[in-house]
Amino acid sequence: MRIGVFVCHCGSNIAGTVDCEKVAAAAKDFPDVVYSDDTMYACSEPGQQGIIEAVKEHKLTGVVVASCSPRMHEPTFRRAVERAGLNKYMFEMANIREHVSWVGKDKELNTNKAIDLVMIAAEKLRRDKPLISKKFDINKRVLIIGGGVAGIQAALDCADGGLEVVLVEKTTSIGGKMAKLDKTFPTVDCSSCVLGPKMVDVAQNPNITLHTYSEIEEVGGYVGNFEIKVKKKATFVDWEKCTGCGLCMEKCPSKKSFDYFNEGIGTTTAINIPFPQAIPKKAKIDADFCRKFTKGKCGVCAKICPTKAIDFEMKDEIITENVGAIITATGYDLFDFKKYAEYGAGKYPDVITSMQYERLMSASGPTTGHIKRPSDGKEPKNIVFIQCVGSRDKSVNRPYCSGFCCMYTAKQAILTKDHIPDSQSYVFYMDIRSPGKSYDEFVRRGIEEYGTEYIRGRVAMVYPVGDKLIVRGADTLAGSQVEVEADLVVLAVGAESAVGAPQLAETLRISYDTYGFYMESHPKLKPVETNTAGVYLAGACQGPKDIPASVGQGSAAAAKVLALFSKDQLESDPQTALVNAARCIGCYKCVETCPFGAIKEIEDRFGNAKAEVIETICQGCGLCSVTCPQSAIQLQHFTDNQILSEVKALCPSMMEKS
Template identity: 70%
Template structure:
């Protein structure tokens, strides 16, 4: 066996803490190594040329490159050895940058470790066998998991390109988080005006098959040929018969059901259509609150339904679809407000989340667009927004920035001043992160044109003081404590991974990070 080994300096990334020349000398003494050398940038065009020339000159039949991560340049070097006439799988890569030079400054120890890693790569490449590409039929169908704006756009792009799409959404309607928004930033455009046509296009497109209120149960197969088992959750309403007339909602006696679409800012009926623009616009019964399920008697909706769509005996059903590719667009979730007890989360009804406040602003929300305190339905005069409520906070296990809170707080502050011109609006923040076009100007507009008072500092505690909420925090710019009596407090809660993200990742065999986000 004639193995060639090429050790990369990567500038000073590797050579700064590894004796590259000594590594090349030691490796060159191994019995199966016919050629060993070091080079400044092996991935460069001259570096690749040297590998090709060495293979031909020294009759190498295996190649090892000791450099950076295989995730970065393994495909590059596989193509290089192939151009020299070797099978691309007669190549292995030893990662002596991320696994050695970048994690220690001990030059001697790094050098020894680099030698060991290269020896392992040599042992492996000697045992490699040639592999050859094969062809097989690929299903020209795509599964899109998630019916938010990203999933819908992906589905429409594929369908418009002539590919059949299976779109699976776990909620009763497509639309995702964007369907809940009132306006978008920084243009203050109507959110549903942008999203609504896409929702209709998805429902009516001849190449898109929509499964709403459904989840992926099982995935088998391989790239190009997947067999997907989909669970269609019981709605207790025959959607083939339901017209979405809303008569059942009007007559339903159970009116304290949790409203998932409005994030619980107000109750809803046990049978409901999520929102006026829902697609499909079909009713669903929540058995947790429906008296027919909790008490064993009621049946009002079944009696008044003009099409006889109510079916209390409905159960989950399963369907199977064959697809060639899968797009995962499951979106994000928001931190539970109860994780922030210092802010009164879950204890004070007038401490709400940003998405709940968005529903109050929205004309299709529970208050028809009027900003009212949940506790007494009075219009608030002083509103405090708290940025980074959970984000960049290691105490709740979320050290990262959620990336969009600064912007939607500025938007909501502007809309608040529009809705209630005489209101006082405060924003507690640590840093304003506005990295995109027009974003910085938008946050300045909130302050300069709309008179929103930005206070740089964290809120330490929020508690009741009569009918008010006392917000205690710090103003780090003037170096003093500050207290504000507020009528309503809005928390910009952290964006977190979907609760079932890890479960779905295991079904799909995809990676996710320590916070649950897909990689």
């Protein structure tokens, strides 16, 4: 074998703490290495060209690049090697940046470690075999999880691109958080007027299959061919028959059911359609409040329903959908404001969340758009908004900025003045974060034209005296304590990951951060990809986002899926498990351990039990090879021999002893 080694400086990223020339010189002495050099940027155009020319000039049969994490540039160099006429798996990467130069300061030690890493990469390369990818068909259907504005946008763009879309939504209607908002910043246009038509488009698009009140139960398969089990939860109403006439809501005697859509401001009936513009406009029974379920008798809705749609016996149902790609757009939830006991949240009825306030301002809300405070229905005159409730607060484990609260608070204060002209709004803030287009101008307009009083400081406590709420805060600019007598206190609650987000991530086999937000594949360059092929992200499931950013990501994820589906076939990764039939004893421990169902039980021509790997399903995780008692099943490109030779290269003396 003729190996070429290329040691990358990465500007000063590597060369700053690693002597790259010395590493390249040392590599010359390794077995089979016939060429070695250092290069400023291996990934750059001249860098790649240098590799290609060296392969040709020195008749190299394998290449080692010592540079950054394979996460970033392994595909780049594999392509370069392929262009040079080699099999792209005759390539190894030594990570001397993340594993060396960025983590150590001692140049001599770093250089030695880099030499070691290059050495083991070369040892592995000596045992690499050319691998050929298999092709397989793509199922050009896409699953979108979450029917908020990001999911809606992704669904419409995919459907417009001619794809079949399956949209799964947890609640009974699509629309998400945006459907609850009264107006949007900074244009103050009506949220449901903008979103409503898009929701209708989803319902009417023949390419979109909508499963609401449904959740993802299981995800099997791999990019191009996922098999999804969807749980359609029992609504106790046959939606084939339900016309959304609303008669049941008029007659339902259980009128004090929790109103989820209105955030618990006001109540609803046990059988209900969450809001007038709901898509689909179908009724569901809330079994926690329905008298038929809690007391065993009632059934008024069943009696009066003109289409006889009520079915108290309905059970959850599991259906299967086969798709080639998945976009998760599961959004966010709001911080539980009750954790701020010092603000009397959850204790004093006139201390409410910003989302509850949206419902109080919304024409479709419980007060038909008249701002009335919950305790006594009076119109508030002094309204205090408190920012950063569950944001930038380490003491409640929410150190991050939710990003959009400054803007929605500015909007709410402006709208308050529109609703109640003789009102005065006060905003307690730490910093005003308004970096979007026309955002800061909007905040300034609130202050200058609408008279919103901004007070720079946090609030320590809220307590009632008579029918007022005393808000005690600080004005750090004036260097003093301040008190405001408020009629209503609105807490600008921050965003947190959606309930159940980590569990869904486990099901989808994607990563999530400490707070439950999903991890993108690269923070700059792959914002809507995940580390699992074929699974994409859109909207606030990745981190708090406002509407334009969420919509942008919905479209971006759709574009990614359309690009993926622009081919008819995908190449499978050939770094899969392979059974050595001669050693296999047919114990099938591998079949039991494979998380992907990629190994099947066969008989050889003598009728002996053997295992066989289905290459297009195998994800190359290697679980089977460590399970196999005979070492008969080996992960190609990561065989036991290769790994042992790496260890041996690194610590020869110890290997000899054992």
